[in-house]
Amino acid sequence: xxxxxxxxxxxxxRNADILLALEGRGHEVFNCGMKKGGEAPELSYIHxxxxxxxxxxxxxxxxxxxxCGTGQGFLNAAMAYPGVSCGHILTPLDAWLFARIxxxxxxxxxxxxxxxxxxxxxxxxIFDELFSSERGSGYPKKRSEPQAFSRRLITQVSAITHxxxxxxxxxxxxxxxxxxxxxxxxxxxxxDGIKNGNTGSSSDSYSILARAVEARLHR
Amino acid sequence: xxxxxxxxxxxxxRNADILLALEGRGHEVFNCGMKKGGEAPELSYIHxxxxxxxxxxxxxxxxxxxxCGTGQGFLNAAMAYPGVSCGHILTPLDAWLFARIxxxxxxxxxxxxxxxxxxxxxxxxIFDELFSSERGSGYPKKRSEPQAFSRRLITQVSAITHxxxxxxxxxxxxxxxxxxxxxxxxxxxxxDGIKNGNTGSSSDSYSILARAVEARLHR
Amino acid sequence: xxxxxxxxxxxxxRNADILLALEGRGHEVFNCGMKKGGEAPELSYIHxxxxxxxxxxxxxxxxxxxxCGTGQGFLNAAMAYPGVSCGHILTPLDAWLFARIxxxxxxxxxxxxxxxxxxxxxxxxIFDELFSSERGSGYPKKRSEPQAFSRRLITQVSAITHxxxxxxxxxxxxxxxxxxxxxxxxxxxxxDGIKNGNTGSSSDSYSILARAVEARLHR
Amino acid sequence: xxxxxxxxxxxxxRNADILLALEGRGHEVFNCGMKKGGEAPELSYIHxxxxxxxxxxxxxxxxxxxxCGTGQGFLNAAMAYPGVSCGHILTPLDAWLFARIxxxxxxxxxxxxxxxxxxxxxxxxIFDELFSSERGSGYPKKRSEPQAFSRRLITQVSAITHxxxxxxxxxxxxxxxxxxxxxxxxxxxxxDGIKNGNTGSSSDSYSILARAVEARLHR
Numbered sequence: 001x002x003x004x005x006x007x008x009x010x011x012x013x014r015n016a017d018i019l020l021a022l023e024g025r026g027h028e029v030f031n032c033g034m035k036k037g038g039e040a041p042e043l044s045y046i047h048x049x050x051x052x053x054x055x056x057x058x059x060x061x062x063x064x065x066x067x068c069g070t071g072q073g074f075l076n077a078a079m080a081y082p083g084v085s086c087g088h089i090l091t092p093l094d095a096w097l098f099a100r101i102x103x104x105x106x107x108x109x110x111x112x113x114x115x116x117x118x119x120x121x122x123x124x125x126i127f128d129e130l131f132s133s134e135r136g137s138g139y140p141k142k143r144s145e146p147q148a149f150s151r152r153l154i155t156q157v158s159a160i161t162h163x164x165x166x167x168x169x170x171x172x173x174x175x176x177x178x179x180x181x182x183x184x185x186x187x188x189x190x191x192d193g194i195k196n197g198n199t200g201s202s203s204d205s206y207s208i209l210a211r212a213v214e215a216r217l218h219r
Numbered sequence: 220x221x222x223x224x225x226x227x228x229x230x231x232x233r234n235a236d237i238l239l240a241l242e243g244r245g246h247e248v249f250n251c252g253m254k255k256g257g258e259a260p261e262l263s264y265i266h267x268x269x270x271x272x273x274x275x276x277x278x279x280x281x282x283x284x285x286x287c288g289t290g291q292g293f294l295n296a297a298m299a300y301p302g303v304s305c306g307h308i309l310t311p312l313d314a315w316l317f318a319r320i321x322x323x324x325x326x327x328x329x330x331x332x333x334x335x336x337x338x339x340x341x342x343x344x345i346f347d348e349l350f351s352s353e354r355g356s357g358y359p360k361k362r363s364e365p366q367a368f369s370r371r372l373i374t375q376v377s378a379i380t381h382x383x384x385x386x387x388x389x390x391x392x393x394x395x396x397x398x399x400x401x402x403x404x405x406x407x408x409x410x411d412g413i414k415n416g417n418t419g420s421s422s423d424s425y426s427i428l429a430r431a432v433e434a435r436l437h438r
Numbered sequence: 439x440x441x442x443x444x445x446x447x448x449x450x451x452r453n454a455d456i457l458l459a460l461e462g463r464g465h466e467v468f469n470c471g472m473k474k475g476g477e478a479p480e481l482s483y484i485h486x487x488x489x490x491x492x493x494x495x496x497x498x499x500x501x502x503x504x505x506c507g508t509g510q511g512f513l514n515a516a517m518a519y520p521g522v523s524c525g526h527i528l529t530p531l532d533a534w535l536f537a538r539i540x541x542x543x544x545x546x547x548x549x550x551x552x553x554x555x556x557x558x559x560x561x562x563x564i565f566d567e568l569f570s571s572e573r574g575s576g577y578p579k580k581r582s583e584p585q586a587f588s589r590r591l592i593t594q595v596s597a598i599t600h601x602x603x604x605x606x607x608x609x610x611x612x613x614x615x616x617x618x619x620x621x622x623x624x625x626x627x628x629x630d631g632i633k634n635g636n637t638g639s640s641s642d643s644y645s646i647l648a649r650a651v652e653a654r655l656h657r
Numbered sequence: 658x659x660x661x662x663x664x665x666x667x668x669x670x671r672n673a674d675i676l677l678a679l680e681g682r683g684h685e686v687f688n689c690g691m692k693k694g695g696e697a698p699e700l701s702y703i704h705x706x707x708x709x710x711x712x713x714x715x716x717x718x719x720x721x722x723x724x725c726g727t728g729q730g731f732l733n734a735a736m737a738y739p740g741v742s743c744g745h746i747l748t749p750l751d752a753w754l755f756a757r758i759x760x761x762x763x764x765x766x767x768x769x770x771x772x773x774x775x776x777x778x779x780x781x782x783i784f785d786e787l788f789s790s791e792r793g794s795g796y797p798k799k800r801s802e803p804q805a806f807s808r809r810l811i812t813q814v815s816a817i818t819h820x821x822x823x824x825x826x827x828x829x830x831x832x833x834x835x836x837x838x839x840x841x842x843x844x845x846x847x848x849d850g851i852k853n854g855n856t857g858s859s860s861d862s863y864s865i866l867a868r869a870v871e872a873r874l875h876r
Contacts, residue, residue, distance in 0.1 A: 044365075046372050069774055070313070072306045072321050073369065079298040080377045087291045088307040092530045093560045094289070097332060102291050113316060116776070117726055117769035118577065122531045125567070139556065146263075150292065153265050157395055158299045161387050168380050176376055288555055311749045312779045331555035336507055337796065338554070341750045348782070358775065482803075484810050508751070510744045510759050511807065517736040518815045525729045526745035532727070535770060540729050551754060584701075588730065591703050595833055596737045599825050606818050614814060 001131065002061040006033035006052050009042040010069045011111030014119075018065060018109075021123035025131060030061060032189060047180040049077020050172065053084045054180075056105055057165045058190060058209045067109030075108035082162035085154065090114070091122070095130035101147050103136035166212035181217055220350065221280040225252035225271050228261040229288045230330030233338075237284060237328075240342035244350060249280060251408060266399040268296020269391065272303045273399075275324055276384045277409060277428045286328030294327035301381035304373065309333065310341070314349035320366050322355035385431035400436055439569065440499040444471035444490050447480040448507045449549030456503060456547075459561035463569060468499060470627060485618040487515020488610065491522045492618075494543055495603045496628060496647045505547030513546035520600035523592065528552065529560070533568035539585050541574035604650035619655055658788065659718040663690035663709055666699040667726045668768030671776075675722060675766075678780035682788060687718060689846060704837040706734020707829065710741045711837075713762055714822045715847060715866045724766030732765035739819035742811065747771065748779070752786035758804050760793035823869035838874055 003022065007015045012034035022029050032055065033048050043051075045068040052064040052074075068074040071088050078084050085104030089095050098104060107130065109123070136151070138144025162168070169177065181187065194210050222241065226234045231253035241248050251274065252267050262270075264287040271283040271293075287293040290307050297303050304323030308314050317323060326349065328342070355370070357363025381387070388396065400406065413429050441460065445453045450472035460467050470493065471486050481489075483506040490502040490512075506512040509526050516522050523542030527533050536542060545568065547561070574589070576582025600606070607615065619625065632648050660679065664672045669691035679686050689712065690705050700708075702725040709721040709731075725731040728745050735741050742761030746752050755761065764787065766780070793808070795801025819825070826834065838844065851867050 044369060046369055046376065050376075070316050070320065072317055072323075073373075075294075075307070076298065076304055076321065076323070077373055077376070079295065080373065080380050082380070085295055088294070090309070092563050093332070093556060096559055096563065097289050097556055098291055101289065102295065104291075104295070110773075112774035113312070114771050114776075115773035116767075116771045118531060118535055119771075119773065121534055121577075125530050125534065125563075129563070139559075150263060150265055153392070153395065154292075154296055154299065156392060157265065157269075157296070160390050160392075161299050161301070161381055163380060163382060171379050173372070173375060173379075176372065311782050312775060315778055315782065316775055329554075333552050333554045333557075335548075335553035335557070336550035337750060337754055338552075340753055340796075344749050344753065344782075344786070358778075482807060484807055484814065488814075508754050508758065510755055510761075511811075513732075513745070514736065514742055514759065514761070515811055515814070517733065518811065518818050520818070523733055526732070528747075531770070535727050536729055539727065540733065542729075542733070551750070588701060588703055591830070591833065592706075592730075592734055592737065594830060595703065595707075595734070598828050598830075599737050599739070599819050601818060601820060609817050611810070611813060611817075614810065 001063055002028045002030070004030045004032050004052070004055050004061040004064045006048045006055075006064060006066045007035070007043075007111075008045045008048045008066075008068050008074065009034055009037065011067060011115075012039065013037040014067070014111040014115065017120040017123055021120060021127050025127065027131070030189065032186065033066075033183070041179060041183065043179060043183060045073040045077045046176055047183070049074055049080065050176055050180045051183070051186065052078040052106055053081030054165070054169070054209070054213075055190070057081070057083050058206050060190065060193075062105065064106040065109065066106065067111045069110070069112035071108040071110040071113075078106055078108065081168065082158050082165060083155075084158070085151075089126055089130070092125040092129045095126045096132070097139055099130055099132045099135045100137050100139040103151060166208050169209065169212040169216050177216055181213060187213075187217065220282055221247045221249065222282045222284060223249045223251050223271070223274050223280040225267045225274075225283060225285045226254070226262075226330075227264045227267045227285075227287050227293065228253055228256065230286060230334075231258065232256040233286070233330040233334065236339040236342055240339060240346050244346065246350070249408065251405065252285075252402070260398060260402065262398060262402060264292040264296045265395055266402070268293055268299065269395055269399045270402070270405065271297045271325055272300030273384070273388070273428070273432075274409070276300070276302050277425050279409065279412075281324065283325040284328065285325065286330045288329070288331035290327040290329040290332075297325055297327070300387065301377050301384060302374075303377070304370075308345055308349070311344040311348045314345045315351070316358055318349055318351045318354045319356050319358040322370060385427050388428065388431040388435050396435055400432060406432075406436065439501055440466045440468070442468045442470045442490070442493050442499040442502045444486045444493075444502060444504045445473070445481075445549075446483045446486045446504075446506050446512065447472055447475065449505060449553075450477065451475040452505070452549040452553065455558040455561055459558060459565050463565065465569070468627065470624065471504075471621070479617060479621065481617060481621060483511040483515045484614055485621070487512055487518065488614055488618045489621070489624065490516045490544055491519030492603070492607070492647070492651075493628070495519070495521050496644050498628065500543065502544040503547065504544065505549045507548070507550035509546040509548040509551075516544055516546065519606065520596050520603060521593075522596070523589075527564055527568070530563040530567045533564045534570070535577055537568055537570045537573045538575050538577040541589060604646050607647065607650040607654050615654055619651060625651075625655065658720055659685045659687065660720045660722060661687045661689045661709070661712050661718040663705045663712075663721060663723045664692070664700075664768075665702045665705040665723075665725050665731065666691055666694065668724060668772075669696065670694040671724070671768040671772065674777040674780055678777060678784050682784065684788070687846065689843065690723075690840070698836060698840060700836060700840060702730040702734045703833055704840070706731055706737065707833055707837045708840070708843065709735040709763055710738030711822070711826070711866070711870075712847070714738070714740050715863050717847065719762065721763040722766065723763065724768045726767070726769035728765040728767040728770075735763055735765065738825065739815050739822060740812075741815070742808075746783055746787070749782040749786045752783045753789070754796055756787055756789045756792045757794050757796040760808060823865050826866065826869040826873050834873055838870060844870075844874065
């Protein structure tokens with residue numbers, strides 16, 4: 001799986017723990033946000049929430065791992081956008097259930113609250129259950145069908161309730177869009193599909209969003 | 220405070236626990252969703268999420284208490300709509316921090332996972348901290364300003380990324396809108412402002428949404 | 439490993455969950471306590487705590503899994519006796535750490551508090567970490583030596599602070615000793631070593647305790 | 658209430674948090690263990706467990722608050738001695754239940770595992786519930802009687818299974834007894850009753866233990 005890790009400023013020091021806990025699983029990991037606390041430029045959860053949603057919408061990754069001090073801020077920020085299904089994941093059991101029932105594309109971790117000694121181990125145990133082969137299989141098994149139905153419906157609802165992502169990219173306030181899009185490495189990560197010419201027709205959703213990002217940065 | 224409690228089907232049996240834990244706090248409580256498991260008609264978290272957001276958007280209450288088996292489904296459903304700031308609240312400490320940092324208008328409870336013996340007591344301890352006089356005061360105190368700024372920004376983002384709620388009401392699929400709006404008592408609850416004539420001008424947001432709800436039900 | 443599962447009355451209905459979660463691990467499991475709530479005769483945590491310690495002292499098993507509503511009662515009851523090192527284990531991380539740091543011979547589970555939906559899954563995740571090949575390896579690794587030293591010292595302290603187990607067997611009040619020793623299957627389980635004649639000299643600790651149990655039952 | 662706080666070395670830096678969370682409750686607090694990480698002399702949980710039990714046995718305090726990295730080590734160490742009823746307390750609900758059901762005289766806190774941001778607040782919420790006027794009232798209420806019976810029985814069992822505390826004081830290994838009894842301030846705290854002459858007859862349990870402590874230190 002292609003996984004983006006996106007840390008905001010208050011928990012940027014946990015970035016290394018997350019990367020380490022993801023190792024050895026055969027995933028392609030993109031470390032898109034802050035790497036260390038106190039670094040400039042900073043990203044708040046408002047920015048990482050936007051980036052999480054954008055990266056997913058552009059199809060750059062299959063899954064985003066974000067978070068903040070309590071996990072509530074990033075969760076709310078990411079879910080302001082269309083196409084995000086985000087779990088608030090604190091324990092291996094949360095991960096086990098979220099993978100089976102919600103099968104979302106994003107999680108928000110509590111990276112300061114409750115983040116003590118051995119919390120890095122807990123991340124590992126969480127990822128053990130999260131990236132399971134049972135994603136979307138339902139729990140309990142007999143609820144598999146209605147749960148799959150709910151997932152499809154919520155995806156549909158999210159598309160209906162939100163503006164198109166390209167419109168969002170162009171209408172977000174500067175203080176949300178610019179620190180996110182100008183964050184070191186983001187532009188290259190988002191737009192390398194264009195350079196590589198492997199993005200299909202110019203009317204596909206990646207190309208439309210890529211152009212919207214470019215336009216926003218250069219206006 | 221005016222508080223709506225909205226339970227979906229899988230955890231409808233927890234409804235009585237929630238009501239009891241809210242007692243004696245001087246709040247005006249509206250019990251809008253399911254009251255007992257197995258009752259017809261059923262509401263899924265897709266429906267209660269929509270109702271939570273709608274009730275808030277119409278200004279009928281100040282706060283919504285929802286949830287589902289794990290809390291993740293209702294959270295994702297409610298946050299598909301504009302104007303919802305929802306916490307996933309499992310412990311008194313979660314509530315204490317959410318009240319101070321996020322100061323949202325909605326919480327999602329885990330009402331099956333981890334919901335064992337004395338979970339009703341835990342609800343009481345959660346509400347003790349949630350409905351604190353310190354809402355929005357920030358934690359730690361010195362982060363009060365940037366946290367308030369983030370709250371305002373996320374509210375603004377939510378308004379920008381979503382269609383207007385009246386458009387949402389008219390464009391949601393039938394299987395989302397109708398079971399919710401036709402749920403016993405909902406129509407009366409949502410539209411009593413119109414009957415009572417205490418809703419100000421016909422162009423205010425309550426009246427616009429009230430008309431959208433009526434139109435949707437009668438089309 | 440040889441594992442005894444010992445349930446008291448308030449959480450006897452969890453017995454089946456525990457057995458199921460232990461399956462497929464290659465352990466020899468002895469189901470020594472209550473199997474179902476409401477069955478007569480009942481065992482309280484006072485009785486299961488005594489049985490846990492006695493079974494360990496007689497060398498019948500390597501590990502005991504007990505618990506009660508919150509886990510605190512069984513823990514306190516079992517630890518009243520010599521030779522018990524018991525963890526209060528609620529999450530997979532608790533199990534991971536307890537196996538490495540404390541490497542005890544007993545755990546106490548919370549089997550009503552927090553025991554909701556999917557708690558059976560949580561048991562499985564807990565056992566995944568508990569019966570690890572890393573038992574006693576220390577955490578963090580560099581603390582391996584002092585942690586092993588502490589384990590040896592606490593074992594030594596427990597032997598010094600307690601009377602001999604045979605004296606304990608003979609001096610416990612009837613309401614503690616008798617419901618435990620007379621519980622269906624216990625006598626046979628404890629004393630089959632004598633019948634089988636595979637217990638070494640009559641002065642070994644098993645034989646001494648077996649005689650003490652017999653004496654207690656027949657006085 | 659008279660409360661002793663006793664921290665061991667791995668979590669000594671939490672000592673200030675515990676003291677602060679105890680403030681304003683009208684308790685008399687004795688800070689008997691380590692105050693800061695890295696200070697010499699160090700106390701391990703083996704020593705703080707012994708001190709906790711001894712201080713309770715001598716009647717110097719009504720309650721002991723201890724802990725260690727996970728809470729399991731101190732718990733096991735303290736419970737090796739007679740007369741200790743210790744809870745492993747992680748959440749306000751744990752405290753609420755422990756106060757009502759077990760009504761013990763000691764708690765063990767997890768002071769590194771899970772001890773992140775706002776854990777000091779969690780301590781406050783825990784103490785809010787722990788030092789409740791409802792101690793020993795039972796939960797649920799209708800189980801009040803059997804729970805009180807179990808408490809009395811476990812107290813009786815602890816007295817039967819252990820040697821007398823004065824014998825324990827004289828027979829513990831040097832590496833357990835001496836670092837504990839020689840810890841700065843301990844001798845004075847334990848024996849001030851003798852100096853003050855307010856200890857009643859020389860055969861009461863305080864005097865017997867005080868003499869045992871003195872003898873151990875001077876042999």
